[in-house]
Amino acid sequence: MKASAKIAILPGSFDPPTNGHIDIIERSCSLYEKLYVVVADNVQKQCLFTADEREQMLRTILKDHDNIEVVSYRGLVVDFAREHQVGVMIRGVRALVDFGYEFELAMTNKQLNPELEVLFMPTSPKYFQLRSSAIKEMAAYGADISPMVPPLVVQMMRNRIKLLTL
Numbered sequence: 001m002k003a004s005a006k007i008a009i010l011p012g013s014f015d016p017p018t019n020g021h022i023d024i025i026e027r028s029c030s031l032y033e034k035l036y037v038v039v040a041d042n043v044q045k046q047c048l049f050t051a052d053e054r055e056q057m058l059r060t061i062l063k064d065h066d067n068i069e070v071v072s073y074r075g076l077v078v079d080f081a082r083e084h085q086v087g088v089m090i091r092g093v094r095a096l097v098d099f100g101y102e103f104e105l106a107m108t109n110k111q112l113n114p115e116l117e118v119l120f121m122p123t124s125p126k127y128f129q130l131r132s133s134a135i136k137e138m139a140a141y142g143a144d145i146s147p148m149v150p151p152l153v154v155q156m157m158r159n160r161i162k163l164l165t166l
Helices: 019-029 051-061 077-083 096-112 132-140 151-165
Strands: 004-012 034-040 068-073 086-093 117-122
Touching: 004 019, 004 077, 019 034, 019 086, 019 117, 034 051, 034 077, 051 068, 051 151, 077 086, 077 096, 086 096, 096 117, 132 151
Parallel strands: 004 034, 004 086, 034 068, 086 117
Antiparallel strands: none
16 A cells, blocks of 8 residues: 555654654644654663653643554554555754764665655754753753653653662
């Protein structure tokens, strides 16, 4: 079956979901009839939150968007796209360093699924500096991360860090 350009996918680890992620997701969902937000369930990557926890956080945060479906997926994102007739993959980029990595990944994905187009969406300037890894580190040292992540994520991070320090 032919992929649809009206359906897009926005994959990521989202560990944790940041305001930058939410911005890219919300801007993307306004461009497509349906947007799959795919939480990568990569067993090779050590995450603070499980794929199910990240999926649930995003579902709660994005609950008011009727055309967004949040799912977790273990496997190649291009396979998910093929299985769901997705025609477009959106990748957020913050800087030239991100673009180099994302471009190489896009070329690989294009070889694996030639029907899938990859679009790069630059981050909004106010979220340019947000990186999940830095947010986790700041939270571990007790910094106020509330300007960087949704309130639900602040609470989940506080709870998780308390458990890790017991």
